[in-house]
Amino acid sequence: MDNPDQARIVRHMSETQDILIVGGGLNGPVLALALAQAGHKVAVIDALPVQTRSEDGFDGRGYALALASQRLLAAIGVWNRVADHAQPMLEIKVTDGHAGAGPSPFFLHFDHAEIEEGPMGYMVEDRHLRPALLAAMAETDAITVINERRVVAQETDHNGASVTLDDGTELTGALLVGCDGRTSGTAGRAGIKRAGWDYGQTALVCAIEHDLPHNGIAHQFFMPPGPLAILPLTGNRSSIVWSERTEMAHRINALPEEDYLQVLRPRFGDFLGDIRLRGGRFTYPLNLTIANSFVAERVALVGDAAHGMHPIAGQGLNAGLRDIGALAQVLTEARRRGEDIGFPPVLERYQQWRRFDTATMAVATDAFNKLFSNDNPALRMARDVGMGLVGSVPGLRRAFMREAAGLSGDLPLLLQGRQI
Amino acid sequence: MQVYQSTVDPAEIAKFEAMAAEWWDPAGKFKPLHMLNPCRLDYITGQIAAEFDRDLTDSTPFAGLRLLDIGCGGGLLSEPMARLGADVVGADAAEGNIPVAQVHAEQAGLSIDYRHTTAEALADAGEQFDVVLNMEVVEHVADPLSYLTATQRLLRPGGLQICSTLNRNPKSYAMAIFGAEVVMRWLPRGTHEWSKFITPGELFDLLRQAGLDPVDRKGFVFNPLLWSWSVSASDLSVNYVTASVKPG
Numbered sequence: 001m002d003n004p005d006q007a008r009i010v011r012h013m014s015e016t017q018d019i020l021i022v023g024g025g026l027n028g029p030v031l032a033l034a035l036a037q038a039g040h041k042v043a044v045i046d047a048l049p050v051q052t053r054s055e056d057g058f059d060g061r062g063y064a065l066a067l068a069s070q071r072l073l074a075a076i077g078v079w080n081r082v083a084d085h086a087q088p089m090l091e092i093k094v095t096d097g098h099a100g101a102g103p104s105p106f107f108l109h110f111d112h113a114e115i116e117e118g119p120m121g122y123m124v125e126d127r128h129l130r131p132a133l134l135a136a137m138a139e140t141d142a143i144t145v146i147n148e149r150r151v152v153a154q155e156t157d158h159n160g161a162s163v164t165l166d167d168g169t170e171l172t173g174a175l176l177v178g179c180d181g182r183t184s185g186t187a188g189r190a191g192i193k194r195a196g197w198d199y200g201q202t203a204l205v206c207a208i209e210h211d212l213p214h215n216g217i218a219h220q221f222f223m224p225p226g227p228l229a230i231l232p233l234t235g236n237r238s239s240i241v242w243s244e245r246t247e248m249a250h251r252i253n254a255l256p257e258e259d260y261l262q263v264l265r266p267r268f269g270d271f272l273g274d275i276r277l278r279g280g281r282f283t284y285p286l287n288l289t290i291a292n293s294f295v296a297e298r299v300a301l302v303g304d305a306a307h308g309m310h311p312i313a314g315q316g317l318n319a320g321l322r323d324i325g326a327l328a329q330v331l332t333e334a335r336r337r338g339e340d341i342g343f344p345p346v347l348e349r350y351q352q353w354r355r356f357d358t359a360t361m362a363v364a365t366d367a368f369n370k371l372f373s374n375d376n377p378a379l380r381m382a383r384d385v386g387m388g389l390v391g392s393v394p395g396l397r398r399a400f401m402r403e404a405a406g407l408s409g410d411l412p413l414l415l416q417g418r419q420i
Numbered sequence: 421m422q423v424y425q426s427t428v429d430p431a432e433i434a435k436f437e438a439m440a441a442e443w444w445d446p447a448g449k450f451k452p453l454h455m456l457n458p459c460r461l462d463y464i465t466g467q468i469a470a471e472f473d474r475d476l477t478d479s480t481p482f483a484g485l486r487l488l489d490i491g492c493g494g495g496l497l498s499e500p501m502a503r504l505g506a507d508v509v510g511a512d513a514a515e516g517n518i519p520v521a522q523v524h525a526e527q528a529g530l531s532i533d534y535r536h537t538t539a540e541a542l543a544d545a546g547e548q549f550d551v552v553l554n555m556e557v558v559e560h561v562a563d564p565l566s567y568l569t570a571t572q573r574l575l576r577p578g579g580l581q582i583c584s585t586l587n588r589n590p591k592s593y594a595m596a597i598f599g600a601e602v603v604m605r606w607l608p609r610g611t612h613e614w615s616k617f618i619t620p621g622e623l624f625d626l627l628r629q630a631g632l633d634p635v636d637r638k639g640f641v642f643n644p645l646l647w648s649w650s651v652s653a654s655d656l657s658v659n660y661v662t663a664s665v666k667p668g
Binding site: 038039158159334336337338339340343344345 | 444457458461476479504529
């Protein structure tokens with residue numbers, strides 16, 4: 001072959017990997033980096049072209065990373081690539097708002113000084129996180145990235161897994177990991193069924209620029225149509241996530257920019273001064289889906305493929321990173337004691353670690369949303385009293401904060417910022 | 421299935437494959453061994469790494485080490501050791517286990533030298549190893565001292581032997597015989613003969629008499645709440661494991 005690049009690609013494609021990861025979004029690359037660092041050889045199969053993943057313009061999307069998630073990214077060498085563009089969330093204020101009537105006098109105030117571990121978390125924009133992951137993968141010899149290829153077939157038996165791509169390439173490995181989202185083809189082909197329900201709500205996402213500084217404070221307002229979050233980005237910018245009934249959300253999203261802002265402004269008042277839109281606008285239908293099993297023969301599911309959550313508390317990506325921390329640790333410990341990493345008892349350890357935690361979180365966020373997306377006066381009073389209680393008892397408040405920062409439960413090593 | 425040695429009767433292969441599947445079914449007949457295995461492997465890998473100064477984060481940390489697995493069965497320990505890079509000989513006195521273990525290793529893409537033989541025969545043939553795994557065997561032999569002497573002769577000077585067995589006390593009777601064989605039916609009745617169980621003190625004495633220096637002992641403890649095994653520094657009351665080094 002005349003083209004050395006071509007030769008290299010062909011050789012990679014005929015190789016057997018330890019682990020095949022389907023999905024090149026956020027979870028797939030993070031898992032690949034965590035596994036490669038621990039000595040595994042991995043392939044990441046991404047349906048999209050690499051350019052789509054690395055476009056640099058600000059499109060308004062951002063992620064509220066819990067402190068534990070930031071530690072994981074630091075432990076796998078990604079955080080130093082995005083740290084300069086990350087906005088620390090120093091405080092979180094939760095208010096029971098009521099459109100047109102202003103916030104209620106009861107609110108919760110979480111200050112990072114109370115957990116003594118650093119900020120509550122960080123806001124990182126999509127345009128910074130994705131290129132950082134791509135660059136880190138490109139520098140890692142143990143990771144082979146295959147773009148613009150779809151998996152058309154997968155086969156597993158008690159010895160291993162293989163996938164066939166749409167160009168006929170066959171890849172084999174000891175384990176296949178589905179990081180391919182709520183409609184996971186990996187789960188479907190493995191015969192894993194899902195349970196879930198639709199909220200009839202849609203999240204509207206945009207970014208704004210405002211005249212006054214946000215001082216690193218994140219706000220969450222609970223309103224009858226659904227919650228609204230204002231999450232601080234670097235400079236005088238914030239990411240806005242709000243939800244409305246689906247039909248209303250689509251009508252709002254179709255409005256011209258100034259009319260869209262007219263709808264948005266009264267929802268959180270004028271404490272940031274005048275606001276302007278920056279970047280694009282997005283809508284995400286809210287539904288909850290949980291796979292009946294997180295594992296099958298030679299298959300494991302991670303992130304939304306295992307559990308698509310209501311993004312009310314920004315727990316979607318954070319929960320995915322917890323899956324990654326647990327799976328990478330289980331597989332690495334198995335490998336270091338000589339076990340076959342795809343052996344059913346190994347995968348069962350991952351499932352036991354994550355499934356209970358996830359089901360708890362999904363049910364809790366669902367209940368939380370139902371409690372707050374309601375204008376029943378009795379419920380409203382109950383939650384105001386509840387918030388007053390949580391806010392006035394320091395121990396209880398700290399427990400909530402540690403949960404929000406992702407510091408509670410049986411934490412995988414990577415989420416403690418430690419190497420496996 | 422033409423990959424197998426021509427000495428194996430092709431008609432037998434299907435039977436061996438079925439038996440291998442049984443050995444390696446984590447929910448089947450050998451479930452108790454599969455449950456104990458991660459804990460045994462943690463101890464074994466840790467001791468080998470310490471003795472031979474190996475880094476378990478390397479991809480094949482045991483490369484260059486020749487290892488014997490006595491009573492290899494279906495290869496539950498031999499395969500992990502081969503995966504970590506050791507040059508493994510698996511020996512079993514039960515002839516039927518050998519082709520079963522061979523079939524499974526080939527399916528897993530591992531090269532392991534399985535042999536129908538005994539520790540004594542290997543020692544008489546002058547075979548030498550860096551590591552001898554002697555797991556849950558000594559409680560089944562007629563003459564423990566002569567058996568342990570044979571395992572000592574199999575070691576090169578400076579070599580390491582890992583030996584696990586069952587303690588002899590009322591609790592081990594209740595757990596290993598009444599619990600595992602009668603109540604849970606994890607093991608066939610009659611698997612164990614309690615009078616052959618050996619206390620840690622007795623085993624250390626036997627190992628010394630056989631010419632080895634015992635350097636470590638730990639317990640394997642079953643937690644019924646977590647339904648899993650762990651290594652304990654203090655509780656050697658039922659299952660326990662020892663590490664010994666051959667002077668030189």
